[in-house]
Amino acid sequence: MEHAQHTARLENLYAHARAAEQSEGWSTAVDCYEQVMRVDPDYRDTVFRRDFCRDRQRIMDLQEVLRYHASDGRWQTVLDVSEELRQLDPAAADPDGLSTRAHQEVEHAQHTARLENLYAHARAAEQSEGWSTAVDCYEQVMQVDPDYRDTVFRRDFCRDRQRIMDLQEVLRYHASDGRWQTVLDVSEELRQLDPASADPDGLSTRAHREMEQEQTEQLETLYTHARAAELSEDWTAAIAYYGPLTDEGKEYKDSKQRRSLCLEHQEIIQSMSSGYDSSNPAKTLEIAAHCGALAWESTSLAVDIWDEPRIRIYDMLGVERLTIKTGKRWGPYVVAFxxxxxxxxxxxxxxxIIWDANTGEKLLHVPVGIEVAAAAFSPDGTCLATGSDTCTYIWDIDTVEKIFWSEQRLVKAVAFSPDGSRLVVADSGGLKVWQPNTALRIFEDHRRFLNAVAYSSDGKRVAAGGDDKKVHLWGSGQARELPHDAPVSTVAFSPNGALLATGSYDHTVRIWDATNADMICNIPHDEMVLSVAFSPYGTRLATGTPHAVTVWTFQ
Structure with missing residues (x-):
């Protein structure tokens, strides 16, 4: 009887447990199964079923925990709980798909964090100007998400900055070797990337200066060759040299004008195969300039103005191109190139005063201490001879030191020999020839009150004009006298030494054969002639009076 009751009780508890299990009342089922086990631990499959229900209860609890954390977006915790569920029952590990979503959310968060980290590294590298590192980081971001923030823009910006930095190093390298044209080429590439970066350390600016200097030196070399050819009357070579100096409307110095004159002289020479006729000069230009003295240098005529404290410089068309204010009005009149x-x-x-003949800038004051009546440059241009009422000096132009002096009265004219070894001086006492380097007087003539003096280009003849109405010509051991009808004010040899031009207060200019002293022609003027000058090529003659400068061309 007692055994039957015991069995009936176990059956009843087991039945309750199974019923609770069927209705998923896992906690009730576990309690019932444990009551059965206290009576009979080996009753049927009670242990298995108790454990099964306990697991199901644990699963149900964990799923609630999982849902709770999911509702707060704690997706990593959701995955942790899901893993515990998976170990209990893989089929129960993804309630409502929340574990799947958690995986997606965590992956997204990790993805976002990785992008943020890479982007932050890129920005940090950019801030420290580590452009290459920044580019690498930005490209890693783009591999994950090509549209992430402003990554494309920043990658391109850093790539440009890296390129700029590389180009600046290339520019510095070429600058260190003096390859200035390459520096300018690199600078232009930099300018296209960033104008503000195109001149590192001022090297592009320096490159421009160096290239301009190099170009100027090249032009000056051409100009020097052209001038040398011109002075040697090699017109074809001079024209060729001047050509590039006038290309594309860019004229270097007075190259265009000089080239035109060379062309003109070439035509003259070609048309004068049998020589020119100095007996019949033609008036080709007249300038309304009040002339006290004049000087001719290639394409320029300089006139010391009779009644103004000015020197005016004219081109070969008679157009005034420069005025120099000397500050000294009236005579004596002094001008020389x-x-x-x-x-x-x-x-x-x-x-x-020595002036820049191209700009009119005052270059040097020679401190004679008294008014000068005569001045002449040495043939090499390093010295200047001056004459005054009391003394003759030779000055070193660079140091302004006296390298020769001689006491003389009323000096009117000075002239160097073509080789610069002698200086001839005309004064009230006559004519003296000095050897400056020894201070020896090597010739003297006492024809008094001479006004003008000149050396022939071969150094074999000296001419002087004076108040005695005569031109005195020394050479080949002879002294000749060439007549005028009034005091002689000016004398000049032609560049080849064949002709001598003389001007006088008798209103005439006379052309003489310098070899035999024969008069070739007489050129009348309206008033006294104060100055004469041959062109550098000897084909023209300028004459100056108080109211005009006239240019004569030999036919």
């Missing part, structure tokens, strides 16, 4: 034509000497207050 340096051998290279770039400088000009004039009288000044208590001395002589």
């Amino acid at each position: 340096s051998p290279d034509g770039n400088r000009l000497v004039s009288k000044g207050r208590k001395g002589a």
Whole structure:
């Protein structure tokens, strides 16, 4: 009887447990199964079923925990709980698809964090100008998400900055080797990337200066060759050299004008195969300039104005191109070009002044201490001879030191020999020839009150004009006298030494054969002639009076 009751009780508890299990009342089922086990631990499959229900209860609890964390977006915790569920029952590990979503959310968060990290590294590298590292980081971001933030823009910006940095190093390298044209080429590429980066350390600016200097030196070399050819009357070579100096409307110095003159002289020479006729000069230009003295240098005529404290410089068309204010009005009248034509000497207050013949800039004051009446450059352009009422000096132009001096009265004219070894001086006592380097007087003539003096280009003849109405010509051991009808004010040899031009207060200019002293022609003027000058090629003659400068061309 007791055994039957015991069995009935176990059956009843087991039945309750199974019923609870069927209705998923896992906790009730576990309690019932444990009551059965306390009575009979080996009753049927109670242990198995108790454990099964306990697991199902644990699963149900974990799923609730999982849903709770999912509702708060704690997706990593959701995955942790899901893993525990999977170990209990893989089929129960993804309730409502929340574990799947958690995987997606965590992957997205990791993806986002990785992008943020790469982007932050890129930005940090960019801030420290580590452009190459920044480019690498931005490209990694783009491999994951090509549209992430402003990655494409920043990658391109850093790539440009890296390119700029590389180009700047290339520019510095070429600058260190003096390859200035390459520097400018690299600078232009930099300018297209970033104008503000195109001149690192001022090297592009320097490159421009160096290239301009190089171009100027090349032009100056051409110009020097052209001038040398011109002075040697090699017109074809001079024209060829001047050509590039006038290309494309870019004229270097006075190249265009000089080339035109060379062409003109070439035509003259070609048309004068049998020589020119100095007996019949033609008036080709008249300039309304009040002339006290004049000087001719290639394409320029300089006139010391009779009644103004000015020197005016005219081109070969008679157009005034420069005015120099000397500050000294009235006579004596002094004007002379340096051998290279770039400088000009004039009288000044208590001395002589050397000017830039191209710009009119004052270059040097020669402190004679008294008014000068005569001045001449040495053939090499390094010295200047001056004459005054009391003394003759030779000055070193660079140091302004006296390298020769001689006491003389009322000096009116000075002239160097073509080789610069002698200086001839005309004064009230006559004519003296000095050897400056030894201070020896090697010739003297006492024909008094001479006004003008000149050396022939071969150094074999000296001419002087004076108040005695005569031109005195020394050479070949002879002294000749050439007549005028009034005091002689000016004398000049032609560049080849064959002709001598003389001007006088008798209103005439006379052309003489310098060899035999025969008069070739007489050129009448309206008033006294104060100055004469041959062109550098000897084909023209300029004459100056108080109201005009006239240019005569030999036919």
